[in-house]
Every structure is written in structure tokens, then in C-alpha cells.
Amino acid sequence: MPELPEVEAALEVLRTRARGRTIVRMRVLHPALRRRLKPAQLRALVGARIARVERRGKHQLLHLDDGRILHAHFRMSGDWMLTETGAPLPRFARAVLDFEDGSSLVFVDSRALGTIDMHPAGAELDLGLGPDAADPAWTAEQLAAALAPRRGPIKPALLDQRLVAGLGNIYAAESLWRARISPFMRCNALEGAQVAALRKAIDAVLLRATGSRYTDDDTVTLDVYDREGLPCRRCDTTIERVVQAGRSTYFCPGCQTAGAPKRAAPKKAKRVRGAR
Numbered sequence: 001m002p003e004l005p006e007v008e009a010a011l012e013v014l015r016t017r018a019r020g021r022t023i024v025r026m027r028v029l030h031p032a033l034r035r036r037l038k039p040a041q042l043r044a045l046v047g048a049r050i051a052r053v054e055r056r057g058k059h060q061l062l063h064l065d066d067g068r069i070l071h072a073h074f075r076m077s078g079d080w081m082l083t084e085t086g087a088p089l090p091r092f093a094r095a096v097l098d099f100e101d102g103s104s105l106v107f108v109d110s111r112a113l114g115t116i117d118m119h120p121a122g123a124e125l126d127l128g129l130g131p132d133a134a135d136p137a138w139t140a141e142q143l144a145a146a147l148a149p150r151r152g153p154i155k156p157a158l159l160d161q162r163l164v165a166g167l168g169n170i171y172a173a174e175s176l177w178r179a180r181i182s183p184f185m186r187c188n189a190l191e192g193a194q195v196a197a198l199r200k201a202i203d204a205v206l207l208r209a210t211g212s213r214y215t216d217d218d219t220v221t222l223d224v225y226d227r228e229g230l231p232c233r234r235c236d237t238t239i240e241r242v243v244q245a246g247r248s249t250y251f252c253p254g255c256q257t258a259g260a261p262k263r264a265a266p267k268k269a270k271r272v273r274g275a276r
């Protein structure tokens with residue numbers, strides 16, 4: 001699943017291979033995208049030049065020279081692929097932008113949950129995003145203030161793009177592991193030092209993932225995500241998986257102890273009536 005580092009890597013592709021190019025045609029191949037982009041909107045793209053590209057959280061904004069914005073979001077499995085116009089399209093191609101120089105940018109998306117929208121020039125875009133997780137100006141104090149009114153557990157809160165923009169299921173789990181904070185800890189119970197550790201951990205986790213295209217590429221070593229049943233890299237305790245707010249949470253019960261709920265004593269063998 002693409003999160004901030006992967007979307008930033010996709011932006012790099014757009015900066016080098018789409019910025020400055022003029023669109024000669026946009027084709028939409030998947031019905032879900034056809035519902036979002038009407039034929040008239042696609043026709044009106046002809047001749048528009050991509051002036052600049054911008055990342056906001058996990059959203060990608062392609063600013064056209066006339067002020068319109070093509071707004072892409074990868075969601076679960078989207079990605080860009082580059083090809084030559086007229087070349088066979090990759091599997092799961094959902095939309096294609098053809099440029100005047102004979103190159104094409106293909107939106108590929110196996111799960112087909114990704115979105116592309118068009119915003120008119122001058123539109124106020126409210127994406128409902130909090131501070132960007134990669135913004136060096138985002139402070140631990142700001143994070144603490146945002147957590148203070150929240151009573152729920154910290155892990156699902158980190159996925160809320162209004163709290164912080166750019167984190168997803170993978171790097172939220174990694175950040176909590178790094179900061180030794182239990183995913184169950186209530187947001188408003190985090191102390192100042194713990195919030196500071198979390199803020200630092202988010203930085204470190206994103207920095208380590210910088211340049212990665214997709215985490216399933218093995219380009220990034222993960223400490224806790226998707227490691228259920230494996231020994232913790234820090235304390236050797238077996239990593240566990242639980243479901244929180246409908247998403248898998250991976251954590252180490254041995255060293256992510258800050259805010260962890262009291263655990264029931266290990267289950268004893270059932271006593272059989274009459275047995276000693």
C-alpha cells in the first residue's frame with residue numbers, strides 16, 4: 001500500500017516524466033474512473049500542459065497551466081507506469097495520459113480503488129488533511145495538542161489523515177514499534193516524552209523508507225509490519241497481530257509496553273474433573 005514515501009517516489013516520476021509535457025489525449029479504461037471523469041472533461045484536457053506537480057499527504061496534484069488540477073490518489077494499489085504511446089498497455093491499466101512527445105503515463109491499479117478527479121481552475125481544495133508527516137515544521141507539541149482531545153487508541157488515530165497526513169497502516173505500526181508505544185495506548189494518555197519519541201520515530205521511519213516504490217518490493221526492511229509470529233528484532237518476543245478499526249495491527253507485546261493493557265495471565269491447562 002503506497003504511503004507517504006511511495007507517493008513521494010511517484011511524484012518524482014511525475015516531476016521528471018510528466019511535468020512540462022503537453023497532454024494530447026487522456027483515456028479512461030475503468031468504469032469506476034469513467035464515473036469520475038466525464039468525456040467532456042477528458043476532451044478539454046487536450047493541449048493542456050502539466051505545469052507542476054504537488055504531493056499533499058498521499059494525494060497527488062497535477063497542476064495544469066490553466067489552473068485546473070488533475071488529482072490522483074493511489075489508495076490500495078495504484079501506481080504510475082511509463083510507456084510509449086501505442087505500446088501494449090500493462091495489465092491493470094486504468095487510465096492513460098498521452099503526451100506530445102510520444103510518451104504515455106499509465107495509471108495502473110490492480111484493486112481498482114485508486115481515483116483520478118478533475119478540479120476546475122480556482123477551486124479551493126479541501127482535502128481534510130492535518131500536518132504533513134514529512135514536514136519538518138510539524139512539532140511534537142502540535143502532535144500532543146492534536147492527540148489530547150482523543151480518547152481512542154493511538155494506532156487507528158495515526159491513520160486518520162486529519163491528525164497527520166501521509167501515514168498508513170505500515171508506517172503507523174513501524175513508528176509505534178520504534179517509539180516503544182503500545183498500539184492500544186489511548187491518545188490522551190501519551191505523555192510529552194512519549195509524543196516526542198513518536199514524532200522522532202515517524203521521522204526515522206519515513207526517512208528510512210525514502211525512495212521506496214512499494215514496501216512489498218523488499219526495498220525497505222520492516223521491523224514489525226507483516227511479521228506476525230516472528231521474533232521482535234529488539235527483544236525476541238513473538239510479534240502479534242490484532243485487528244483494530246478493521247485494519248491489521250502488528251506489534252511486539254514484549255517491548256511496546258507504554259500504554260499496553262494489562263494482560264491476562266497465560267492460560268493454564270484445563271483442569272479435568274477428578275484429575276490431580
Ligand SMILES: [Zn+2]
Nearest residue numbers: 232235252255
Ligand atoms: Zn520487542
